[in-house]
Amino acid sequence: MTNRNLSKLTCGxxxxxxxxxxxxxxxxxxxxxxAEACDSLGFYAYHLAEHHCTPxxxxxxxxxxxxxxxxxxxxxxxxxxxxxxxxxxxxxxxEELCMLDQLSGGRLELGVGRGSLPIELGYFGISAxxxxxxxxxxxxxxxxxxxxxxxxxxxxxxxxxxxxxxxRPLQRPYPPTWVASxxxxxxxxxxxxxxxLACVGPASIIRKTTDAFRAHLPRTTNPDDREPFTGxxxxxxxxxxxxxxxxxxATAYQRWLESFMFLYELNxxxxxxxxxxxxxxxxxxxxxxxxxxxxxxxxxxxxxxxAGANYLLCQLAFGNLPLDVSVYTAAKLQSxxxxxxx
Numbered sequence: 001m002t003n004r005n006l007s008k009l010t011c012g013x014x015x016x017x018x019x020x021x022x023x024x025x026x027x028x029x030x031x032x033x034x035a036e037a038c039d040s041l042g043f044y045a046y047h048l049a050e051h052h053c054t055p056x057x058x059x060x061x062x063x064x065x066x067x068x069x070x071x072x073x074x075x076x077x078x079x080x081x082x083x084x085x086x087x088x089x090x091x092x093x094x095e096e097l098c099m100l101d102q103l104s105g106g107r108l109e110l111g112v113g114r115g116s117l118p119i120e121l122g123y124f125g126i127s128a129x130x131x132x133x134x135x136x137x138x139x140x141x142x143x144x145x146x147x148x149x150x151x152x153x154x155x156x157x158x159x160x161x162x163x164x165x166x167x168r169p170l171q172r173p174y175p176p177t178w179v180a181s182x183x184x185x186x187x188x189x190x191x192x193x194x195x196x197l198a199c200v201g202p203a204s205i206i207r208k209t210t211d212a213f214r215a216h217l218p219r220t221t222n223p224d225d226r227e228p229f230t231g232x233x234x235x236x237x238x239x240x241x242x243x244x245x246x247x248x249x250a251t252a253y254q255r256w257l258e259s260f261m262f263l264y265e266l267n268x269x270x271x272x273x274x275x276x277x278x279x280x281x282x283x284x285x286x287x288x289x290x291x292x293x294x295x296x297x298x299x300x301x302x303x304x305x306x307a308g309a310n311y312l313l314c315q316l317a318f319g320n321l322p323l324d325v326s327v328y329t330a331a332k333l334q335s336x337x338x339x340x341x342x
Contacts (some may be wrong), residue, residue, distance in 0.1 A: 019055035039073035047081035070104035082113030090141035111178035146174035184212035191216035203306035210308035232309035252319030
């Protein structure tokens with residue numbers, strides 16, 4: 001990645017909406033306040049994960065929460081990252097997404113996926129054997145619906161016959177799409193199909209994925225076309241001293257980790273091998289970046305360049321991190337990172 005790529009760095013927000021220990025209504029209100037702040041600061045988008053039956057995600061209906069975000073903001077784009085398509089009838093998913101794009105004034109960023117923990121699908125009666133085929137069919141149906149006025153499909157899991165599609169997304173031909181994956185083969189598919197890419201992991205490992213992504217981008221003759229986003233996810237905490245940032249982030253990370261591990265421990269499932277089990281391990285693996293504005297700026301720029309990324313997915317709120325810390329981090333990212341690269 002060249003300095004020219006870094007000069008076009010864009011920042012967005014990623015959120016699990018994990019349980020912060022307070023009433024859900026209060027947490028939702030704080031997140032909407034954070035979204036308003038990020039909107040005024042010029043962040044690009046608010047991406048929300050989907051989880052079920054776990055404190056790791058208090059946003060089991062991302063489109064419902066994001067419709068509230070859209071009404072509280074003017075420019076901030078919104079979208080699930082990812083919407084667990086196995087848990088929706090694809091026709092219902094299409095109609096919900098059309099509504100969100102219309103309600104937001106054409107600000108939908110659409111990420112769909114299978115999900116990372118099969119037990120969540122199992123709670124809804126979706127077996128591990130059925131999930132891959134069901135997802136492939138639902139994904140194909142959703143893609144067709146975005147392009148057609150009438151929908152027919154004959155598959156193993158879904159049967160649709162001349163369904164009139166009377167609701168359309170506002171964005172034409174359809175909203176931007178996202179794939180969340182660290183696998184080069186998935187990145188190649190995303191590039192070929194015009195999707196943006198979101199990754200998490202050490203920068204040196206992610207570079208293989210972003211290289212595969214760029215190697216498969218269609219050639220274009222239009223110099224004004226923006227290169228698709230290659231996103232790098234980082235938990236970010238900025239404070240007035242390195243010590244303060246470390247203390248705040250360490251406490252919040254422990255709370256986030258407990259929520260993350262809830263279903264694994266409840267069901268005696270081995271945790272992912274790359275999950276940092278301590279805050280120091282999270283720093284070492286580059287999942288977390290904390291410190292003063294100057295130190296965080298340098299760490300992030302170095303990691304973005306090494307990863308070949310042009311979109312920073314900032315997890316500004318996690319665990320029991322106070323709202324004012326998240327807002328301060330957002331403001332410093334804008335003034336010390338984005339504004340200085342413009």
